[in-house]
Amino acid sequence: MNEVIGRVFKFEKHVFARHADLYNRLATNGQSPKALMISCADSRIVPELILQAEPGDLFVTRNAGNIVPPFAQMNGGVSSAVEYAVIALGVTDIIVCGHSGCGAMEGLLKPGALDAMPNVAAWLRHSHAAEGVVRTCYPELPHKDRLRVLTLENVVCQLAHLRTHPSVAAGIARGTLALHGWYVDIHTGAIQALDGESGNFSVVRDDQPLPIALPHAARLAAHQTLDRIA
Amino acid sequence: MNEVIGRVFKFEKHVFARHADLYNRLATNGQSPKALMISCADSRIVPELILQAEPGDLFVTRNAGNIVPPFAQMNGGVSSAVEYAVIALGVTDIIVCGHSGCGAMEGLLKPGALDAMPNVAAWLRHSHAAEGVVRTCYPELPHKDRLRVLTLENVVCQLAHLRTHPSVAAGIARGTLALHGWYVDIHTGAIQALDGESGNFSVVRDDQPLPIALPHAARLAAHQTLDRIA
Amino acid sequence: MNEVIGRVFKFEKHVFARHADLYNRLATNGQSPKALMISCADSRIVPELILQAEPGDLFVTRNAGNIVPPFAQMNGGVSSAVEYAVIALGVTDIIVCGHSGCGAMEGLLKPGALDAMPNVAAWLRHSHAAEGVVRTCYPELPHKDRLRVLTLENVVCQLAHLRTHPSVAAGIARGTLALHGWYVDIHTGAIQALDGESGNFSVVRDDQPLPIALPHAARLAAHQTLDRIA
Amino acid sequence: MNEVIGRVFKFEKHVFARHADLYNRLATNGQSPKALMISCADSRIVPELILQAEPGDLFVTRNAGNIVPPFAQMNGGVSSAVEYAVIALGVTDIIVCGHSGCGAMEGLLKPGALDAMPNVAAWLRHSHAAEGVVRTCYPELPHKDRLRVLTLENVVCQLAHLRTHPSVAAGIARGTLALHGWYVDIHTGAIQALDGESGNFSVVRDDQPLPIALPHAARLAAHQTLDRIA
Amino acid sequence: MNEVIGRVFKFEKHVFARHADLYNRLATNGQSPKALMISCADSRIVPELILQAEPGDLFVTRNAGNIVPPFAQMNGGVSSAVEYAVIALGVTDIIVCGHSGCGAMEGLLKPGALDAMPNVAAWLRHSHAAEGVVRTCYPELPHKDRLRVLTLENVVCQLAHLRTHPSVAAGIARGTLALHGWYVDIHTGAIQALDGESGNFSVVRDDQPLPIALPHAARLAAHQTLDRIA
Amino acid sequence: MNEVIGRVFKFEKHVFARHADLYNRLATNGQSPKALMISCADSRIVPELILQAEPGDLFVTRNAGNIVPPFAQMNGGVSSAVEYAVIALGVTDIIVCGHSGCGAMEGLLKPGALDAMPNVAAWLRHSHAAEGVVRTCYPELPHKDRLRVLTLENVVCQLAHLRTHPSVAAGIARGTLALHGWYVDIHTGAIQALDGESGNFSVVRDDQPLPIALPHAARLAAHQTLDRIA
């Protein structure tokens, strides 16, 4: 028997018992998480560890490559998780979180590697914009840097996709939603965050403000005109 | 600042430092998780808690309703996570894990509640088979039981979808892949598991064998005939 | 003039006249077929001959490869035929019927042969699960056996797809729908049928019970629990 | 046991035995049908009876409403059957065959009737062009006539769809493919055929030439210009 | 600064001022264009020059290759422009307009040229029927003639697609809609128009009637029968 | 005969003759437009008038609502026009141009008005993000202002979609592509342009710099890190 599977026998008595009060409150009151995290399915990236989250803290959707397909006529699991988090749960922050050594990003760099996985290859089509940026803008990088840079550009790309979702666009315009783009380095434990103003990633340090991809701030295209009306 | 987001400052020094050896090994050797878990995005369901998993143990894909769309001409995040887990990582077990109080399942029972969330409504189309079973086979249930029963039937339904994926079908035929269907009760901590033979769920107890939806066992349509050839 | 087309002149006086009473009853009362047959478009496979069916006996959908796409967000002709047969007509049995020498199955084995037929190639994507089983589980078969085995596994695969359709899933849970998987050998006239319990095909003999893929029998995930409620 | 299903026991000894020579030739030489028939899944419409066809005579695809979706980026069973028939089998004639009392056409006229069958409703979207013609051009018809007229216009509509398929368009331009549009009246046995020149249907009589939707005749847009080149 | 972009400064004072009355009328009364033109996005083809059109005269949709996808379950910009023009604006004529030296058509002839443009390649799938006609019916043409002939056949093909749209099919049946297929030669200024009866294109001359692909004329499949009813 | 259609007779002798030299150069050398304009199909909006463009100046794609669907697995006419303009033609500027009194935008505000135009309604799904912004952020606007504000927010929304296209994302990162968002007021001739920094539209005046949605400027997520490498 798969040893990991076998641990299910211990959940009720060992894990649940330890958090019984919290689970009880969550079962009675329902969940009210403060953030949505979109991260990779990779077994080494545990969103709840990155944010030291208890049950109830984080709404989480995970897939190969921490991808957010753009809003389209045929939407799937990520799109509905985003919609549910913003509209039903009212989260105020969404994080797109990439990581070092990502197998999905590696697949993008050596497409041959995906020949036996046509659906992974098709899914990664949502990262082609990032791949195109890397191919044309960073032409001379050695493979290892190329992988890291692709993963960073992929976070930028998925944040652009996120903004095409109606619920997200409305939250941004209203100023009730902030977006975050992160990169976790599994070798060092350092986390880089995207600063939307400069367009660059930099390492998160507790003596400096957190770089934010898009902070909470209303944005209305017709603002000036509205003033004139008022 | 969102308090949950702010905890990112502590990851490197507090969490990573504690597991540095493990992360180092995982960064150097790559991941080799033993199981794929498909669970709900719900903040109260943390797959790594249910299986007391360390980084590297579990490949995880999460979405609203722990849904697995059937294999189709246009596949998305869940399909590619399944393909990656089976073909690239060689997992031997896949778990579909539902839970009590699931907001996605509630949405299925009161479709009006989804009027403001058209993409969630569309996504839940992949649970219509379960909804149809409940509507026609359990006609008299009170709402609370109906929600639980729908969630159980939804796990059955998603396991049926899982079997339409080529990588899964081949793993089943070869006997290298087992499937599990679980239901976590947040009120009590009890976990129910589907027994594929009887078609029923029963509570997991450590003094009884784990009910399994589909155990490891080769299945070849032409078996007898092949014997005759040999 | 195409000789087959020219025979249309004889239908009214020769064929219809012979069955006029039956047609009259069917025109007045509408159809009430007892089974849905899903078979190949192949000209050598006439469903009405296989079951000695009169007009009114069999609802029939045919396509290259007797394929049933899984239930998805965008469904087509087979899906709607299944839905109509189960919900509007209340059929109690569905047969998926493959056959020896199937051109569609041959196309799967030599993909080059489909280069001029991209839509056939795309359609056969719904048989990739069967193809994957054959490629990985029967590695050493000579071509002719490979074709037969692929056709058998394809019937298994299409039955798995059939179960993802809400109307079928509900009929199975209720116990009002049985599924059959058949294979017709054009050389010998022998028909093999799938036994769902063993997972194998065996030849239909009139001195033995008919092997059935899934017999009529209710299946409710929450059965035990329901007993407790009652 | 379903009586129709039970007849499978008699196929080998009673039906196959009677045609053994023919089946043997077809098994050895493969099929070479002369026509493709696209007809309704309705149990009362047996294409092989309408054309008194033996095994091997007719390649047949059947679905609810004898529909041919237009050629598109995502094609299904009908499209691949058409492609296979024209390219792999080289059929010279394609028949689209509607019939009186068609349940699919009735569904189009009372959409409420399809509320429980969303996939049938979606499939019939491919008949909306016919429905629009009937709604706007025949405003005053009583229901029974409306059903017949809709079924005729639906055959016209499906023939227009058929012409969007590359293999069909090329066959028409080359003059190697003829198209037929038929309507079978189950009450009387009369068959009406579409005359492409006049755009009208008229009853098939053996003392008159068969009305043909599009006869064999080359059609090249650049004909005159080509003459100038030669 | 891009010089073309910079001209936007002159619109209000120079262009608008000259047509202020016309724009005022159009702003107050809304548009009522008489025709829909579907032409290529090519910068050399200005529909308003071809028809000496003022603002308000022509509803225009343009894309690479003047393509009209057939009506399908998932429609896009051209389909909605056609629907809006016919139903909301009541245009009486639709023109599909190709041209010499079309880059999209060239791309179809040398698919390698599209390797860096996968979406253009996919879009041109809607011209595969034309490409198939040229490949099989005009086998010996030199490249330049092949390009012109493909462009002509492409107009024929897009007109066939246009007829699959419900609004267009209804307008044709009612006799309120005429279709035109044109080809503009940028070298000579000559325009060729398709004559639907003969199926050929010929040069437009002001001393001859305009060749029309499908003139205004009611077409009802059940016409004769309706007479009998009346 | 439709008077607008009849003017085709005059093109060759009156219009072409006047520009014969330009057309000749363009026919011989091919096109090299400097900008792509994405505007509405509305007959009152003639892109070539807004920019006083000659043949050869502007690559133009037009559709109802000047919409750019986000890059997705199934792309259509706008996506391929964007790809062709950026990759094959190397345009340096893309303009998304809305206008006052837009029928498509009006349709979004009174969805009932689109009941007879299901494809227009589906197409406008790509403007739902703009509609959601207006509904939640400008709750008290009178209809006329609401229409204008929706049209402005729609331009913002389509620019966000544009950035999801790989060719555009790469051009932005490289700094070789600028984006413009304009709004033409048909009543006054005034043009408003989006300033990407402030997020607001303001009227274009020839004594002030042109507001630009996204100017030419390289943007690389990994910039600092790259410096460290060099």
Ligand SMILES: [Zn+2]
């Ligand atoms: Zn990863």
Ligand SMILES: [Zn+2]
């Ligand atoms: Zn849940």
Ligand SMILES: [Zn+2]
């Ligand atoms: Zn076959």
Ligand SMILES: [Zn+2]
């Ligand atoms: Zn029918």
Ligand SMILES: [Zn+2]
């Ligand atoms: Zn062109």
Ligand SMILES: [Zn+2]
């Ligand atoms: Zn407009």
